[in-house]
Amino acid sequence: MATAKRDTYTPESLLTVAVRVFNERGYDGTSMEHLSKAAGISKSSIYHHVTGKEELLRRAVSRALDGLFGILDEPGAVRGRAIEQVEYVTRRTVEVLMAELPYVTLLLRVRGNTKAERWALERRREFDQRVADLMKAAAADGDLRTDVDIRLATRLLFGMVNSLVEWYRPQTAQGGGGTDGEQLAETVVRLAFDGLRTSR
Helix, strand or coil: CHHHHHHHCCHHHHHHHHHHHHHHHCCCCCCHHHHHHHHCCCHHHHHHHCCCHHHHHHHHHHHHHHHHHHHCCCHHHHCCCHHHHHHHHHHHHHHHHHHCHHHHHHHHHCCCCCHHHHHHHHHHHHHHHHHHHHHHHHHHCCCECCCCCHHHHHHHHHHHHHCHHHHCCCCCCCCCCCCCHHHHHHHHHHHHHHHHECCC
16 A cells, blocks of 8 residues: 555655645644655655655745746846836736745745755845845836835835735635635735826
8 A cells, every 4th residue: 555655656746745734834843754644655755755854845945936036037027117027027926926825835934944944035035136126126217106115115015915825815616715816916016006106
């Protein structure tokens, strides 16, 4: 029985289980025993796929970070006025968060206690700085209000987007109980930038 399970287990399905357990118990509160029980395989089977739980954490947060940094290379993030770019990046960040919800949730909860967590925090700061630079460029172009502190506006924007991990739940297959992703992304952008844009 254990052999059959091991044959059907993949690194991807193991990662899915690990992310769920990390989000439920916290990374520090999760042991290899917890992961083994949740996956229904032995600890030695887990070690067949990864060196330990820190590798699982790094793979998980890498998935979230790859999604976020990928946005910055998309045409909408590099073309047009800075205000259009930052609105595009904000919209796509919400979409990535919704598409990769467990992974982004884990990314936003890392504390910096391990090498993988410190690396993730540094990468998050780098992403945040790239968006902050776009906000500053939009302000320099005269597209954002001058009576609003751009650093504060940037923090509030990130706060609104990142808070989605605490309450957003995808729609079920039957279409009930969740929020439409496209509508949510558009609402975040409108709430943030209708108040921040200068009237032209």
